Amino acid sequence: MNQFYQDRCLICNEQIRPSIGWTAIFSVEKELLICPVCEGKLEKITGEVCRICSRPLRHVEEQFRNGDVCHDCFRWEEDANWQGTLEKNDSLYVYNDFLKEVVAKFKFRGDYVLAKIFAEVFRGKISELAPDLLVPIPLSDERQYERGFNQAAALLTEAGFPPANMLSRIHAEKQSKKSRSERIHLPQVFQVHHEGTLTGKKVILIDDIYTTGSTLRHAAKLLKEAGAKGVQSLTLAR
Incomplete structure (x- = not known):
């Protein structure tokens, strides 16, 4: 036993x-x-999903999707400034009420040990994706001090992978306090470091939640401009 x-x-x-x-x-x-x-x-994402962001499509009406792409991603891809910036996002779980409470305990109340729960599923998905670099979405120095750890880096570390800290973040208001429109129209909040090591690399961004995709696309844009061959993302929840 x-x-x-x-x-x-x-x-x-x-x-x-x-x-x-x-x-x-x-x-x-x-x-x-x-x-x-x-x-x-914990509701794993299964069945038909948006091929770009992993949004489950089973409850999405036809007028809010374009084939196998949800309307949100379709609008991102229509914009020449963002087209192809984030090749794909894989999310593991639906962000239901139960997972919202788990994430709140993990992220806002400092319960780091909860990262262990998701280590195995993260490890399996990362092995399947086979990236060159795993880049956690960073917190600002102020937010990192406030929380004590970066939740995206914690998910990676507990899964047994070293985070590649290629990005830093300018301090700003919490994403959870912004409206959907404000999140989508964010100014660039990231800076990229160690640019030479990005050239020709397949990068996977790591974050806890995919909401509008704005944060991940801003990060992906910088990484591609710095030489990354392609940028995808892996998030705990969608």
Whole structure:
């Protein structure tokens, strides 16, 4: 039986009951970090999705999509300034009410250990994408000091990958306090570093949530201008 058994769920703190049976006795079990109830509330993105941003399309009416592209991405791609900037975003989970609360505990209340919950799924997806560089979306120095850690870098680190800190961020108002329109029309908030190491590289940006795609596209634009061959992104939630 798993000698690394986690006694309490990292989300709800309820005791986790290990499975008892021949499979458990004769196999190496993975460490149990969350209980079955909490795991069941995490809604993995499956089925038909926007081929650019991973938005699930099953509930999107025809007038709000163009084939396999959601209307938001279609508008980004219509704009010559942004066309092709972010090649693709992969998101792992739907940003439902349960995950909103988990992210709030993780990001705003400093519960770093919650990054461990998503390590395995991040590790699998990153291995599948096979990037040259993994670049977390940075926080400003002020925001990093306030929170104590960068949530995007934490997701990478717990998955076993070193963050490539190629970007820095100018301090600005929290994204969560901005309207959708304000997020879309952001001025450039990033600066790029170590430009020479980007030339010809396939880069994956890492962030916690894909909302409008503005933050990721601003970062991708700078990285491509600095020589990156292509830029995609991987986010925890959509």
